[in-house]
Amino acid sequence: MLAVRVPKREAEKARRKLIELGVLAKGYAVRREGEFVLFPVTEEVEGFELVEAEFERLERRPHSYREVVEVPDSVKPLLPSSFDVIGDIAIIELPDELMPYGKAIGEAILKVHKHIKAVFAKGSKVEGEYRVRELIYLAGEKRTETLHRENGIRLKLDVAKVYFSPRLATERMRIFKKTRSGEVVFDMFAGVGPYSILLARKAKLVFACDLNPWAIRYLEENIRLNKAHNLVPILGDVRKVAGKLKADRVIMNLPKFADRFLREAMLSVRSGGIIHYYGFSPEEDLYSEHEARIKAVARELGFSVEFLERRKVRPYAPRQFNIAIDFRVLK
Known part of the structure; x- marks a missing residue:
């Protein structure tokens, strides 16, 4: 396919220019040849050296677990668009209709979000004098202790034993x-x-x-x-x-x-x-x-x-x- 060939030292500047012109071909890996870098383009571009080259296609990664989860079409509209992440644990709120598919939902979250190691569903509201909720295990590691980072600090906690938002x-x-x-x-x-x-x-x-x-x-x-x-x-x-x-x-x-x-x-x-x-x-x-x-x-x-x-x-x-x-x- 058509490509732009630039010296390595000018690669980032050229990449920004190609994006600005709207001609950088999406879905392909950039190639490196010695001291040069090749960018796939969708049409000829003035001011650049043009060559023919082959590029490896990039596999598109899903952005949401909803793209890969296997549940009946009838319940797909009920899939939550977000969930809480505490350290490497995800906690999702599922309506009753989705609970039979909890394992599949949990596994889909793990597949898409590699940093998440365990997935739980909210089993009750926050209640009691300790302000904790019941959690239902869905997928991943069977543990509730994690290390959460925010605002430059580290917080160790057990999501089943303490309240944390x-x-x-x-x-x-x-x-x-x-x-x-x-x-x-x-x-x-x-x-x-x-x-x-x-x-x-x-x-x-x-x-x-x-x-x-x-x-x-x-x-x-x-x-x-x-x-x-x-x-x-x-x-x-x-x-x-x-x-x-x-x-x-x-x-x-x-x-x-x-x-x-x-x-x-x-x-x-x-x-x-x-x-x-x-x-x-x-x-x-x-x-x-x-x-x-x-x-x-x-x-x-x-x-x-x-x-x-x-x-x-x-x-x-x-x-x-x-x-x-x-x-x-x-x-």
């Missing part, structure tokens, strides 16, 4: 950017430390509390992994800790029940300090109910609040959102 990585980085050097931070519902470990890179001191002993066990391991020696893990009910420490910044990442712990958060923050509050809300009224509750608790304590930022963090369910409200407490 990879979808909050952007939100965690947002808080990191707001945190100032020298602050004391209180992470009220820390889990394995995705907020705490990250914020410890800036803060003077981080207190990280969780009720789940597995979460604290992994948090302690993550402290060692990331050399976060200014982080203090606390196992227990946050209500027994509140007020015994004073922080410049408080993280309330318990969106389903955070409103129940506003008193504890306000008692633990210094005057002028900031609380990052999370909740769930219907699309038609994202913030007003949560803000009314925040104001009411502040009044009961004789404090006042200043709202700084409101944002939708992510969709949670149809017409439901996980929201964030940042506010300052004045005592």
Whole structure:
């Protein structure tokens, strides 16, 4: 087929030019001949040396497991377009109609995404005081412990024993950017430390509390992994800790029940300090109910609040959102 022949030192510049002109033939491997590189082209191109050459066809890799999965056509429209990846473990939410084909779906995910080693389906909602869910094994390695990387930190965890959402990585980085050097931070519902470990890179001191002993066990391991020696893990009910420490910044990442712990958060923050509050809300009224509750608790304590930022963090369910409200407490 027709090809452009250029010196190796000019190859990248030539490649960009051919793409810009829309003449670079797709689906073929570039050839190298000594000090020259050959690019397949679809038509003659002025300003280049043209030759005839044979090229090896590239095998197109599927971009989605849905392209290779073997399920009946009747259920293909139900295949989810996305799934969570925690370390090298994939967790997918399947409707009941797809559960009989779980193994095939899991194997298709492994085939397309080589970095994934195990696939599970969500078997229940996040529930219980430890905020964990049942997982159903589909394919790959039969293990639930993994090492997850995000925002430059490493987090070891067991997806069956602790709560963790990879979808909050952007939100965690947002808080990191707001945190100032020298602050004391209180992470009220820390889990394995995705907020705490990250914020410890800036803060003077981080207190990280969780009720789940597995979460604290992994948090302690993550402290060692990331050399976060200014982080203090606390196992227990946050209500027994509140007020015994004073922080410049408080993280309330318990969106389903955070409103129940506003008193504890306000008692633990210094005057002028900031609380990052999370909740769930219907699309038609994202913030007003949560803000009314925040104001009411502040009044009961004789404090006042200043709202700084409101944002939708992510969709949670149809017409439901996980929201964030940042506010300052004045005592």
